[in-house]
Amino acid sequence: MNINGRRLLNLVTSEQAVAVALIVPSVIAVGVFVYGFIGWSAVVSVSRWDNVRPDYAYVGLDNFRDLFNNFRFQIDIRNTVVFTTFFVAACLGIGFVLAALLDRRVRGEGLFRSIFLLPMAVSFIVTGVVWRWLLAPRAGVNILPEKVGLPAGAYGWYTDPNVLYVHADSRLGDALHTIGLGFLADPNYGIPLAMISVVIAATWQASGFVMVMYLAGLRAIPDELRDAARVDGASEMQILRHVSLPLLRPVTLSAMIILGHQSLKIFDLVMSMSRRGPGFATDVPALFMFETTFQGNHFSHGAAISILMLLAVSLLVIPYLFWSLRREARL
Amino acid sequence: MSLRLRWLLLSTALLATLALGAACGDDNEAKPGALSGKLEIFSWWTTGGEAAGLQKLFDIYGTTCSKDVNVVNSTVAGGGGAAARQVLTTRMLGNDPPGSFQVHMGHELTDTWVTQNYMEPLDTLFKDEGWSSIFPKGVIDIVSYDGKPYSVPVNIHRANVLWYNKAVFTSNNLQPPKTLAEFFTVADALKAKGITPLALGDVEAFASVQLMETTLMGKLGAEGYKGLWTGATDWKSQQVTDALTTYKKMLDYVNSDHSSLTWDQANDLVISGKAAMTIMGDWLEGDMKAKKFTNFGWLPAPGTAGMYDALSDTFGLPKKAPNRDAVMCWLKVVGSKAGQEAFNPLKGSICARTDCDPKLFDEYLQSAMTDWKKDTIVPSLAHGAAAKQGWLTEISDAVTAFVANKDAATLQSRLATSCKTAGVCK
Numbered sequence: 001m002n003i004n005g006r007r008l009l010n011l012v013t014s015e016q017a018v019a020v021a022l023i024v025p026s027v028i029a030v031g032v033f034v035y036g037f038i039g040w041s042a043v044v045s046v047s048r049w050d051n052v053r054p055d056y057a058y059v060g061l062d063n064f065r066d067l068f069n070n071f072r073f074q075i076d077i078r079n080t081v082v083f084t085t086f087f088v089a090a091c092l093g094i095g096f097v098l099a100a101l102l103d104r105r106v107r108g109e110g111l112f113r114s115i116f117l118l119p120m121a122v123s124f125i126v127t128g129v130v131w132r133w134l135l136a137p138r139a140g141v142n143i144l145p146e147k148v149g150l151p152a153g154a155y156g157w158y159t160d161p162n163v164l165y166v167h168a169d170s171r172l173g174d175a176l177h178t179i180g181l182g183f184l185a186d187p188n189y190g191i192p193l194a195m196i197s198v199v200i201a202a203t204w205q206a207s208g209f210v211m212v213m214y215l216a217g218l219r220a221i222p223d224e225l226r227d228a229a230r231v232d233g234a235s236e237m238q239i240l241r242h243v244s245l246p247l248l249r250p251v252t253l254s255a256m257i258i259l260g261h262q263s264l265k266i267f268d269l270v271m272s273m274s275r276r277g278p279g280f281a282t283d284v285p286a287l288f289m290f291e292t293t294f295q296g297n298h299f300s301h302g303a304a305i306s307i308l309m310l311l312a313v314s315l316l317v318i319p320y321l322f323w324s325l326r327r328e329a330r331l
Numbered sequence: 332m333s334l335r336l337r338w339l340l341l342s343t344a345l346l347a348t349l350a351l352g353a354a355c356g357d358d359n360e361a362k363p364g365a366l367s368g369k370l371e372i373f374s375w376w377t378t379g380g381e382a383a384g385l386q387k388l389f390d391i392y393g394t395t396c397s398k399d400v401n402v403v404n405s406t407v408a409g410g411g412g413a414a415a416r417q418v419l420t421t422r423m424l425g426n427d428p429p430g431s432f433q434v435h436m437g438h439e440l441t442d443t444w445v446t447q448n449y450m451e452p453l454d455t456l457f458k459d460e461g462w463s464s465i466f467p468k469g470v471i472d473i474v475s476y477d478g479k480p481y482s483v484p485v486n487i488h489r490a491n492v493l494w495y496n497k498a499v500f501t502s503n504n505l506q507p508p509k510t511l512a513e514f515f516t517v518a519d520a521l522k523a524k525g526i527t528p529l530a531l532g533d534v535e536a537f538a539s540v541q542l543m544e545t546t547l548m549g550k551l552g553a554e555g556y557k558g559l560w561t562g563a564t565d566w567k568s569q570q571v572t573d574a575l576t577t578y579k580k581m582l583d584y585v586n587s588d589h590s591s592l593t594w595d596q597a598n599d600l601v602i603s604g605k606a607a608m609t610i611m612g613d614w615l616e617g618d619m620k621a622k623k624f625t626n627f628g629w630l631p632a633p634g635t636a637g638m639y640d641a642l643s644d645t646f647g648l649p650k651k652a653p654n655r656d657a658v659m660c661w662l663k664v665v666g667s668k669a670g671q672e673a674f675n676p677l678k679g680s681i682c683a684r685t686d687c688d689p690k691l692f693d694e695y696l697q698s699a700m701t702d703w704k705k706d707t708i709v710p711s712l713a714h715g716a717a718a719k720q721g722w723l724t725e726i727s728d729a730v731t732a733f734v735a736n737k738d739a740a741t742l743q744s745r746l747a748t749s750c751k752t753a754g755v756c757k
Contacts, residue, residue: 050721051443052443053447072732075732136588137588158591159587159590159591161590161736276536276731278590278735280735294420295417296725297420
């Protein structure tokens with residue numbers, strides 16, 4: 001080996017070896033503790049393991065079939081869709097409005113920014129406990145009117161068992177039936193009112209974060225663009241609507257992904273606030289997974305729920321990852 | 332550099348601890364016979380009287396077994412033990428069983444741990460201590476599998492008790508109801524006066540399941556109710572339909588915010604007089620005492636006189652339990668007269684043994700001891716005695732849905748299906 005070759009080898013050993021040595025432990029740890037256990041859950045989800053003693057006998061997709069026939073899981077799917085829709089929409093709306101207001105360079109902007117962002121520093125467990133008390137029917141906001149001499153509120157908040165849905169015998173139900181969508185006239189395609197309380201708590205926590213994302217996005221828009229629009233005679237609202245919003249599309253998408261994957265996996269907030277709720281009005285798949293696994297000893301069903309949750313999150317995150325990787329490649 | 336130093340220190344400390352631990356372990360094996368080392372007792376007794384009672388048992392262990400054993404009180408908080416069971420399952424499956432653990436007698440123990448071969452039989456212990464004649468036969472049957480007992484019951488709680496605020500009844504000239512028919516008459520009168528007849532707090536689903544179970548008992552009788560868990564009573568029968576319709580009617584008389592309250596918060600409604608009655612197990616008496624409320628009375632839940640809806644906390648011996656000899660001595664303490672007489676007055680339950688001195692117990696518990704001797708023992712569903720945990724979770728899911736939608740026919744068909752899934756009904 002000549003001197004050059006040895007120098008090359010030295011380079012390899014010193015720099016690359018260090019790099020490899022630094023990466024290997026985390027690759028192994030992630031490989032075992034993340035992907036290894038995902039794989040193991042997948043194996044359990046197609047097994048017959050139905051009591052504490054592990055039983056890996058293969059049963060195909062039986063567990064998944066059981067789940068989709070399980071009334072509680074059907075309710076959970078409805079709840080997740082309702083929660084995700086309202087939560088993401090409310091956070092985006094409120095976050096954007098707050099950011100647009102702060103972007104006017106108001107006095108004390110730093111203070112307001114901190115106030116709106118502060119809930120983000122609180123854990124979902126704490127948020128859940130606080131809002132459980134605030135929205136408790138016999139306490140909290142319901143008795144506020146009493147303080148000024150009005151009758152106390154009687155709204156049930158997260159204890160309200162009602163579900164808003166199209167009744168089959170209503171006119172709308174008839175209309176749905178005639179166009180072949182009669183199945184939609186069912187509580188499983190409704191909005192559980194109790195869920196709205198959970199959405200309020202979650203939105204309180206997450207909208208400040210969305211505000212910061214939008215604010216950063218707004219600040220990144222060059223002033224020249226807005227000035228040009230002003231020269232063309234656009235009003236401030238029109239600038240916001242036709243200049244800022246389109247340029248903020250990547251921010252909106254990122255926020256949707258982050259909020260969406262949070263809401264699909266939500267557990268701690270619901271657990272500390274309302275749990276399953278009246279008639280499962282605030283039940284979510286993660287809660288069902290926890291209870292069926294550790295209280296019912298239905299381990300294979302629990303694993304199947306976790307795999308379905310993983311798939312749901314992947315459907316959201318993977319296209320986003322591809323999209324952002326492609327964007328990075330373009331830049 | 333400082334980081335590396337810290338690592339070094341940390342790992343040295345860790346090694347030293349391990350070496351020390353190993354040294355202690357060697358020490359144990361050096362002196363057979365004398366008990367020493369560590370004994371871990373796993374339970375969900377964390378508050379008030381139950382924690383005090385557990386401490387008494389530890390004290391007795393110190394005097395009768397050994398002072399050298401380091402008793403480790405490992406608890407996971409949460410009434411009914413739902414959270415504790417999750418931790419226990421993880422530990423048992425991870426081959427790290429505690430010395431002994433609290434578990435409800437019946438299917439919660441049998442179907443989860445005994446049939447799955449995680450427990451050791453205790454027939455020798457029962458024979459040596461002469462317990463076969465001291466515990467009632469009904470209890471020994473429930474803790475046994477294949478003819479051998481697998482756990483030692485320390486107490487008995489009763490689930491079918493109606494608790495009421497005496498002042499509410501006297502000021503409205505009403506008599507507390509003994510039958511279901513009387514219950515509805517009284518409930519209507521109370522409702523007309525703006526008082527919630529029946530307080531319920533079912534944040535934890537067991538409360539509404541327990542209310543259903545007492546209603547099933549009231550309608551089907553002891554034998555009919557017991558038959559539900561063996562397949563002898565048909566879940567689709569007209570009797571069950573009647574019972575569920577009655578249950579549905581009862582739910583018309585509960586507080587509207589029941590899904591946000593715990594059972595003890597529901598009891599606050601009774602104490603304050605906003606509600607007149609609540610149906611809850613006799614651990615509620617401890618809650619009354621803790622809240623310094625004395626003007627309460629009790630009766631068997633409507634229609635269930637003569638039946639003792641029993642649940643019991645028991646301790647067993649896991650296979651591979653560390654420090655087995657120390658655990659065996661613990662089980663002796665748990666089953667002993669001294670142990671049970673010290674524990675139960677504090678816990679607010681009666682002895683599983685039949686020879687405890689009634690003078691040590693308060694008025695309610697004395698009345699319960701009298702009933703315990705003459706009533707028919709029936710196993711509690713909500714507390715793991717009647718059905719295995721998988722079946723119980725399916726029933727409580729069906730009940731949770733029912734409490735909101737009040738659809739008795741769907742509830743009945745779901746209950747019938749769950750019996751089939753559990754492998755009890757054909």
